[in-house]
Amino acid sequence: MNQDISIIFKRELKQYFYSPIAYVFSIIFIVLNASLYMFHFFFFGNADMRAFFSTLPLVLGLVFIPAISMRLWSEDYKLNTIELLLTLPMKTEAIVLGKYLAGLVFYLAGLAGTLTIPILLAILGKPDIGPIIGGYIGAVMLGGFFLAIGIFISGFFSDQIVSLIITSLACGFLVLVGWQYVPMVIDGWIPGLGSFFYNYVGVTRHFNDIERGVIDMKSIVYFLSFTVLFLYLNAKALERRKY
Amino acid sequence: MIELKNVCKNYGLTQALTDISFSVKKGEIVGFVGPNGAGKSTTMKIITTYTAPTSGTCRVGNHDVLEDPLAVRQMIGYLPETVPLYYDMLVREYLEFIGQARHLMNGKFKKRYEWVIENTGLAPVLNRKISVLSKGYKQRTCLAQALIHDPEVLILDEPTSGLDPLQIIGIRNLIRDLAHEKTIILSTHILPEVSTVADRILVVNDGRLVADGSFDDLIQQVTERNSVYVSVKAGKKDFESAIKGISGVEELEFVHDTPRGVVGGHVYFPSKKDILPDLNQMIRDRNWDVVEFNRERLSLEESFIRLTRSNAQEGGDA
Numbered sequence: 001m002n003q004d005i006s007i008i009f010k011r012e013l014k015q016y017f018y019s020p021i022a023y024v025f026s027i028i029f030i031v032l033n034a035s036l037y038m039f040h041f042f043f044f045g046n047a048d049m050r051a052f053f054s055t056l057p058l059v060l061g062l063v064f065i066p067a068i069s070m071r072l073w074s075e076d077y078k079l080n081t082i083e084l085l086l087t088l089p090m091k092t093e094a095i096v097l098g099k100y101l102a103g104l105v106f107y108l109a110g111l112a113g114t115l116t117i118p119i120l121l122a123i124l125g126k127p128d129i130g131p132i133i134g135g136y137i138g139a140v141m142l143g144g145f146f147l148a149i150g151i152f153i154s155g156f157f158s159d160q161i162v163s164l165i166i167t168s169l170a171c172g173f174l175v176l177v178g179w180q181y182v183p184m185v186i187d188g189w190i191p192g193l194g195s196f197f198y199n200y201v202g203v204t205r206h207f208n209d210i211e212r213g214v215i216d217m218k219s220i221v222y223f224l225s226f227t228v229l230f231l232y233l234n235a236k237a238l239e240r241r242k243y
Numbered sequence: 244m245i246e247l248k249n250v251c252k253n254y255g256l257t258q259a260l261t262d263i264s265f266s267v268k269k270g271e272i273v274g275f276v277g278p279n280g281a282g283k284s285t286t287m288k289i290i291t292t293y294t295a296p297t298s299g300t301c302r303v304g305n306h307d308v309l310e311d312p313l314a315v316r317q318m319i320g321y322l323p324e325t326v327p328l329y330y331d332m333l334v335r336e337y338l339e340f341i342g343q344a345r346h347l348m349n350g351k352f353k354k355r356y357e358w359v360i361e362n363t364g365l366a367p368v369l370n371r372k373i374s375v376l377s378k379g380y381k382q383r384t385c386l387a388q389a390l391i392h393d394p395e396v397l398i399l400d401e402p403t404s405g406l407d408p409l410q411i412i413g414i415r416n417l418i419r420d421l422a423h424e425k426t427i428i429l430s431t432h433i434l435p436e437v438s439t440v441a442d443r444i445l446v447v448n449d450g451r452l453v454a455d456g457s458f459d460d461l462i463q464q465v466t467e468r469n470s471v472y473v474s475v476k477a478g479k480k481d482f483e484s485a486i487k488g489i490s491g492v493e494e495l496e497f498v499h500d501t502p503r504g505v506v507g508g509h510v511y512f513p514s515k516k517d518i519l520p521d522l523n524q525m526i527r528d529r530n531w532d533v534v535e536f537n538r539e540r541l542s543l544e545e546s547f548i549r550l551t552r553s554n555a556q557e558g559g560d561a
Contacts, residue, residue: 003346007344008344011329011340015329015331079328079329080323080325080326081327081328083288083293083321083323083327084327084341087316087321088345089317089345089346090344091313242294243294243297
């Protein structure tokens with residue numbers, strides 16, 4: 001099982017680095033985040049990354065993660081390599097995990113590209129390290145969760161663009177319902193629904209907790225359990241496809 | 244080795260396979276023929292565990308495809324109809340990936356890798372990107388993929404599509420070489436290919452198995468009468484009366500464009516009766532010079548058309 005995961009992981013990771021689209025999206029991700037942040041940085045002159053982490057969920061959910069996850073299965077449908085993969089003597093779970101981990105590593109490489117900001121801050125001032133580390137831990141968890149949603153969605157569509165758009169909608173929804181005022185509007189339409197989304201579904205609250213340096217077990221369990229759930233569903237959906 | 248029992252497969256409301264049952268013995272080469280959409284690929288996908296049968300059972304070796312898919316996959320080398328290739332990889336990298344994924348140890352991989360390259364003729368393109376390969380090389384890369392782990396069972400869905408005539412002969416010979424040690428099922432549209440390679444032919448039409456047997460069996464199955472073309476130097480009347488005198492002859496059909504002094508015609512007789520010895524004896528008794536004596540048989544194409552057509556006329560009741 002472990003060996004199988006690593007074989008798939010290596011191939012998929014290589015595929016990311018072969019693909020020009022992946023580079024393009026990484027550059028967009030880094031430039032977008034850095035420039036959104038730089039506005040705050042020069043305007044307020046604070047040596048912290050709060051502004052960076054406040055826009056990060058939306059950038060991740062709408063653009064970067066869907067762009068990484070879209071190809072994970074959709075490409076295999078298109079090239080028919082799905083027929084190869086699912087007739088290899090490997091468990092479907094191992095293939096899902098190998099692909100997921102490759103996507104995760106690629107995401108982490110993109111995220112590492114934004115480390116220039118804390119380095120810059122450390123040179124220019126004396127930033128509070130705690131929230132920055134917390135923010136990055138949160139970013140890893142959030143990205144991992146979105147990626148699990150993305151690979152799950154990618155398992156249903158042979159068109160990468162469709163996978164991208166649907167993942168982006170799903171992740172965007174999770175981010176937006178976690179913002180204070182979006183649930184308020186929904187509550188205005190259907191009382192209770194907005195708060196329900198905010199409390200149980202929205203992702204932003206959990207991310208903000210971790211980012212503030214409050215590493216709450218609840219938030220960690222939220223991210224990890226949903227990540228595992230979507231990966232499990234992905235494997236099950238691929239097995240169901242046989243029938 | 245491979246055994247299907249009452250396999251049915253539905254895709255939504257369409258029934259792709261209806262009650263398919265057959266078994267393939269170890270070492271046998273079975274050709275799978277049928278029109279497009281008849282269910283050849285679906286049957287192959289069930290055997291390779293890619294899709295599951297809606298009902299019925301399929302076993303490969305002693306393993307059920309649903310209960311123990313990994314053991315089945317271990318035994319099978321599979322060439323799907325649409326070649327499953329990663330276009331960004333080099334041919335070498337692709338084969339290495341398959342070798343790893345098939346759990347080949349380094350020593351064994353090296354040996355098999357060399358064997359596969361030699362037998363599929365991939366040596367000139369090993370360091371090329373798959374995306375730039377010609378259709379023939381893509382097909383061969385895929386065939387190499389199916390062979391690299393030395394599988395006991397080979398499932399080849401249209402193995403020669405996209406190849407030129409010379410390459411087709413090469414692949415045919417390769418399949419024949421493998422025949423003794425491996426169990427092979429191959430599907431194709433090209434009928435002569437099946438008759439030269441396969442021991443046994445399965446004809447599917449509209450999701451049903453309509454015929455199962457050797458090439459000769461199939462022809463027997465669709466022809467009620469055989470014919471022979473005879474042309475001799477003799478008078479027309481003598482010829483006619485002599486032929487009609489042989490018991491079993493149903494019809495004599497003259498061919499008019501024979502040269503002067505030569506008479507020729509098609510002699511029809513029931514397929515259950517063999518009149519050839521009598522016919523031969525008659526000509527010898529009369530000392531006629533034989534210009535042409537040719538046993539006419541249906542081509543595989545014709546019998547294939549008859550099989551699939553008669554099946555459709557009977558409302559798929561075969």
